[in-house]
Every structure is written in structure tokens, then in C-alpha cells.
Amino acid sequence: xxxxxxxDAKESKMETATRSWIAKPxxxxxxxxxxxxxDVYVGLIEKRKxxxxxxxxxxxxxxxxxxxxxxxxxxxLLAPVNRTELSTETEHSTKERSLTEDKLKTVLRExxxxxxxxxxxxxxxxxxxxxxxxxAQAARLSNIWPLNFHPDVNVERLIDGSVFxxxxxxxxxxxxxxxxxxxxxxxxxxxxxxxxAVIVDPEDGRILAIAASKIDQHPMWHAxxxxxxxxxxxxxxxxxxxxxxxxxxxxxxxxxxxxQREIENRLIKETSIKRKCTEDAPLCYPTSLSRISLPKEESxxxxxxxxxxxxxxSTKSEKIAATNAEKCGPYLCTGxxxxxxxxxxxxxxxxxxxxxxxxxxxxxxxxxxxxxGSKTVLxxxxxxxxxxxxxxxxxxxxCRQALQDIEHRNTN
Amino acid sequence: xDILSWMDVALQKANESLKVGxxxxxxxxxxxxxxxAVGNNTVNKTRNxxxxxxxxxxxxxxxxxxxxxxxxxxxxxxxDVIVTVEPCIMCxxxxxQLQVHNVIYGCRNDRFGGCISVFEVPxxxxxxxxxxxxxxxxxxxxxxxxxxxxxxxNAPESKMKKSRKKKET
Numbered sequence: 001x002x003x004x005x006x007x008d009a010k011e012s013k014m015e016t017a018t019r020s021w022i023a024k025p026x027x028x029x030x031x032x033x034x035x036x037x038x039d040v041y042v043g044l045i046e047k048r049k050x051x052x053x054x055x056x057x058x059x060x061x062x063x064x065x066x067x068x069x070x071x072x073x074x075x076x077l078l079a080p081v082n083r084t085e086l087s088t089e090t091e092h093s094t095k096e097r098s099l100t101e102d103k104l105k106t107v108l109r110e111x112x113x114x115x116x117x118x119x120x121x122x123x124x125x126x127x128x129x130x131x132x133x134x135x136a137q138a139a140r141l142s143n144i145w146p147l148n149f150h151p152d153v154n155v156e157r158l159i160d161g162s163v164f165x166x167x168x169x170x171x172x173x174x175x176x177x178x179x180x181x182x183x184x185x186x187x188x189x190x191x192x193x194x195x196x197a198v199i200v201d202p203e204d205g206r207i208l209a210i211a212a213s214k215i216d217q218h219p220m221w222h223a224x225x226x227x228x229x230x231x232x233x234x235x236x237x238x239x240x241x242x243x244x245x246x247x248x249x250x251x252x253x254x255x256x257x258x259x260q261r262e263i264e265n266r267l268i269k270e271t272s273i274k275r276k277c278t279e280d281a282p283l284c285y286p287t288s289l290s291r292i293s294l295p296k297e298e299s300x301x302x303x304x305x306x307x308x309x310x311x312x313x314s315t316k317s318e319k320i321a322a323t324n325a326e327k328c329g330p331y332l333c334t335g336x337x338x339x340x341x342x343x344x345x346x347x348x349x350x351x352x353x354x355x356x357x358x359x360x361x362x363x364x365x366x367x368x369x370x371x372x373g374s375k376t377v378l379x380x381x382x383x384x385x386x387x388x389x390x391x392x393x394x395x396x397x398x399c400r401q402a403l404q405d406i407e408h409r410n411t412n
Numbered sequence: 413x414d415i416l417s418w419m420d421v422a423l424q425k426a427n428e429s430l431k432v433g434x435x436x437x438x439x440x441x442x443x444x445x446x447x448x449a450v451g452n453n454t455v456n457k458t459r460n461x462x463x464x465x466x467x468x469x470x471x472x473x474x475x476x477x478x479x480x481x482x483x484x485x486x487x488x489x490x491x492d493v494i495v496t497v498e499p500c501i502m503c504x505x506x507x508x509q510l511q512v513h514n515v516i517y518g519c520r521n522d523r524f525g526g527c528i529s530v531f532e533v534p535x536x537x538x539x540x541x542x543x544x545x546x547x548x549x550x551x552x553x554x555x556x557x558x559x560x561x562x563x564x565x566n567a568p569e570s571k572m573k574k575s576r577k578k579k580e581t
Contacts, residue, residue, distance in 0.1 A: 192509065192537075218474065219470075219474075219484070219506075219509065219510060220467065220470060220471075220506060225462060228460060228461065228462055229460050229462070231460075232458055232459040232460035235459045236459070237457070237458040237459030237460055238458060238459070238460060239454070239458045239460055239463050239468075239471070240471075332459070332460075332461045333461075345505060345509075346501050346502065346504075346505035346526070346531075346533050346536065347502050347505035347506050347509065349501075350500060350501040350502030350505065350524070350526075351461070351462045351502050353502075354455075354461035354462060354500075354502065354524075355460075355461040355462070356461070369505075369536050369537070371531075371536070375536055376531070378501070378531065381530055381531055383522060383523060383529075383530045384523070384524065384530065385523055385524075
């Protein structure tokens with residue numbers, strides 16, 4: 001059921017109490033850590049009635065501090081102490097990085113600021129150097145200096161968890177359950193990376209690939225690497241020859257000759273390049289994973305109640321997605337959701353990034369080499385051309401137990 | 413053969429890659445002074461975004477070890493990787509896990525570079541692998557620029573580009 005009626009919402013609220021896990025968003029440090037403070041010069045307003053004119057003048061000759069109120073308790077923000085461009089403009093030595101009070105006064109005078117609006121001596125205080133990114137940051141920073149702050153509704157929904165409806169959380173749990181079963185059935189990994197991967201098309205909820213780590217067979221056969229190649233195979237591509245790939249519920253068990261496989265691949269290419277080839281989905285590796293009973297297919301894109309005026313953003317991205325799908329069919333794993341038993345190593349995390357998955361959910365952190373929260377937040381590293389959203393802690397207890405059992409099994 | 417000549421072979425492979433519409437990155441794995449793997453990027457051909465030159469070479473080495481009945485771990489341990497572009501975060505992670513001997517690359521990879529440019533993967537693995545960058549980097553860069561001049565027909569339209577264009581107008 002994609003639409004949540006008020007009645008459902010009530011029922012699912014009761015479910016919340018029984019759910020053992022909380023999906024914790026893994027956010028860029030700028031959303032987690034407070035911005036640094038910087039030293040700035042403030043002038044003390046001489047006469048209260050001149051406050052508005054002083055703000056007007058200073059804003060026109062020394063623009064900046066857009067994230068802060070320019071004046072607070074008769075203190076007017078003038079300029080950061082480390083504002084190097086002012087130092088150079090006044091023909092002083094560029095080696096001297098910080099701005100002196102005298103230099104600042106000269107600049108103000110040169111630009112026509114009436115210094116008599118301010119008391120003779122300036123003060124130096126600390127204010128936030130960057131804008132707050134979240135309501136929580138804004139609350140803390142505004143104790144230091146009043147802010148101009150406009151919360152980003154999407155970010156706040158990530159933080160408070162309202163990004164997912166109860167029905168979506170229920171589906172997320174079901175898919176993670178598949179990942180847990182897959183890991184239990186087949187995963188052979190190591191301390192750096194272990195577990196399973198499930199790739200899902202959120203539009204119709206269809207599972208496209210289920211894989212468990214098999215590094216005993218091939219050092220690159222980490223779960224996510226396998227899952228990405230299985231999705232490629234669905235499109236008539238793929239690189240790895242699996243000795244025993246099988247379709248879900250393919251009970252015949254007869255291994256196909258390479259010729260047959262080639263014919264099949266060609267057929268797939270011919271018939272379904274432009275549309276999703278979901279007939280064969282999910283592909284599983286190792287084959288034993290096809291025993292897992294799959295959850296009923298339900299769209300993960302529950303209709304979200306949109307508040308206020310913020311609904312233009314998503315329609316725009318929907319349009320882009322639609323034109324992209326027309327242009328080239330589903331490109332790689334664009335738009336897909338991925339469920340991992342454990343936080344991925346850089347190999348797996350970057351494989352999913354190159355594949356352009358939309359969302360990643362994992363159960364437990366990987367303190368050794370995990371790059372989606374533990375060692376770094378890869379999806380927040382500047383320069384990368386694609387960003388996915390990440391949550392940890394989904395079915396955490398079950399995932400932890402499964403990992404312990406696998407590790408125990410593999411060492412014995 | 414010296415590094416420059418190895419890199420010449422890698423650049424030829426990158427050029428071949430460009431001609432078939434793949435990202436022009438060429439790579440060789442050298443073991444006991446013999447090239448045991450030559451690869452290029454095959455992402456479009458395989459519809460798999462992880463099929464970078466290095467990953468393709470890794471598969472060839474595993475095949476080589478199977479036919480020669482060698483332990484792949486000890487083979488990788490002695491391998492020198494010659495690649496025209498700095499390995500991405502994914503490939504560098506793979507090479508660190510396999511503990512290859514040296515990685516010698518041409519130009520830097522500002523988009524995905526896993527040695528120094530975007531993220532330093534070796535630090536995560538306490539890696540023994542020695543990394544040497546800048547061997548015939550200009551030639552590698554010219555090939556990349558040639559590729560990115562033409563638009564990748566398989567890539568979806570970038571959201572970034574769209575919003576930027578809007579801001580400009």
C-alpha cells in the first residue's frame with residue numbers, strides 16, 4: 001500500500017514502538033559539526049538612533065556576514081580580522097595576513113563611512129565563520145550571535161527521520177531482512193569487508209540483485225561488486241563469468257553452455273535495452289541465495305505528504321529522471337536503493353558511487369575500513385560527481401548477529 | 413624495459429579505449445619484467461561502472477595464476493601497476509587489498525583519484541604499495557580531455573550542469 005491514510009499512520013505509530021532499530025542518516029560533517037568561529041572587528045554604536053543608517057552604510061561598503069545579523073546589542077559587525085584583501089588594498093605588506101584596527105579605520109574612511117557613528121575604539125569578538133546548516137546548529141550558534149537562518153526542509157527531514165513514512169520503514173526492514181538471510185546463507189568475507197548486498201528498484205520494489213561476499217573464490221567478489229555486476233547482466237552486460245549463476249526459482253539446475261548464454265544475452269540486448277528488464281530479476285550469487293523467500297513487491301516511493309511550498313524540487317528531479325530514462329534506459333544503477341549488511345569498504349562504496357545508486361542502507365558499521373561513516377564520509381568528499389544518501393543502523397541487532405555467525409563459521 | 417616504455421604501451425591501450433568510446437585509461441600489470449595483463453576501461457561495453465582498466469587487469473592476472481597454477485597473493489605482491497591515470501578510490505582500494513608492489517601513474521584524477529587527489533586510500537590500509545605519479549602525465553591528460561570534449565552518450569544529463577546553466581541565465 002503506497003498511500004498512507006491517517007488510519008494507517010495511527011496503526012504504524014504503534015509499530016514504531018516495536019521496531020528495534022533507528023535508521024541513522026550519515027551526513028556530511030558540515031551538518032554534524034558546528035562551523036568554526038572567527039575573529040571579527042565590531043564597532044560600538046555611538047547613538048542608538050543611528051543604528052539603521054550604520055547598518056546600511058557598512059553593508060554597502062563592506063558587504064558580507066550574510067549569515068549573521070549585522071548589528072546586535074549596539075555592536076556593528078565591521079570585518080573579519082583575517083580579511084586579507086583589505087590589507088592588500090591599503091598597500092600594506094601582503095605578508096601581514098591580519099587586518100589591524102588602524103588599517104580598518106583607514107579603509108572605512110576611504111570608502112566614505114562616517115566614523116563618528118561609532119565609538120573610538122573597536123572591539124574584537126568571535127562569531128560563526130559560516131552559516132548554520134541545521135536547526136540544531138542554529139540553536140547553538142545563536143547563543144553566540146543572532147543569525148539569519150533558513151532551515152532546509154529536506155535536511156531537517158533527514159535528521160528528524162520524517163523523510164520516511166512508517167510504511168517505507170517497514171519495507172526497508174523487509175529488504176534488509178533479505179540481506180541478512182543472504183549473508184547467513186553464503187557470505188565469505190574478511191575483516192575489511194564482509195556481508196551481502198541487495199539492489200532494489202524503489203519504483204516497483206523489485207529486487208534486481210542479491211549477492212553475498214565470496215572472496216574465497218575471487219578477491220574482488222565483495223558483495224556490492226557482485227551485485228553491481230548482476231545488475232549489469234540483467235541489461236545484457238556484465239563482466240564476470242559465474243560458474244553457477246542462476247535465476248531466482250530456476251529449478252532446472254542444468255548449466256547452460258556458453259553458446260546458449262550468448263544467445264540469451266543477445267536476445268536480452270535486443271528486446272529490452274530501452275526498458276527495464278525485470279523478467280529475470282533478481283539474479284543471485286551465490287546460487288544458494290535463490291532459496292530466500294522474497295518480500296511482496298511494493299513501491300518504496302510512498303506518497304509523501306509534502307508540507308509548505310517545498311514541492312517544486314522533487315518534481316524537477318522527477319522530470320530529469322524521466323528524460324534520462326527515455327534517453328538511455330536505466331543507466332547503471334541510477335535511482336536504485338542498496339541494502340548492505342555492513343558498512344562498505346572503499347572498493348564497494350566507490351563501486352556503488354560509480355554505479356550511481358540513490359540510497360544506501362546498512363546494518364552495522366565497519367570500523368576497519370568503512371568509508372560511509374566510520375573512517376570517513378565518502379559521499380561528502382568534495383569533488384565526486386555523484387552523491388548518494390546513506391543510513392546506518394537498519395536491523396542493527398540482526399545484522400550484528402549474522403556477521404558474528406558468519407565470522408564464526410568461516411574461522412571454523 | 414623501463415617505466416617510460418611501459419607507459420608508452422599503456423598510453424597506446426588508452427588510445428584504443430578512446431577509439432571504441434570508452435574512457436581512455438590504459439593499464440598494464442608487470443610481473444618479473446613480463447606484462448601479464450593489459451587492460452582498458454570497458455564500462456560502456458559491460459554496462460558495469462566498475463569495469464575500470466585496473467579491475468580488468470586484476471581479472472587477467474587471476475586467470476594467469478589459474479593457468480600457471482600460481483598463488484595469486486604472492487603474484488600480486490610482486491606486481492608493478494602501470495596506469496595512465498591515477499587509480500580511482502575503488503581501484504586503489506583493490507590494489508591496496510592485493511598489496512601490489514608499485515603503482516606508477518601518469519596524470520592525476522581530480523574526479524575520483526584514490527592516491528592523493530580526492531581521497532588517500534592507502535592510509536586506510538596501512539599500505540606497503542609505493543605510488544609514483546606524473547609519468548608522461550601530459551599525454552594521458554590529452555587523451556582524457558579528448559574524451560570529455562565529446563559527451564558520453566550513455567551518461568544521463570547532469571543535474572549540476574542544469575542548475576548551473578540556470579543560474580548563469
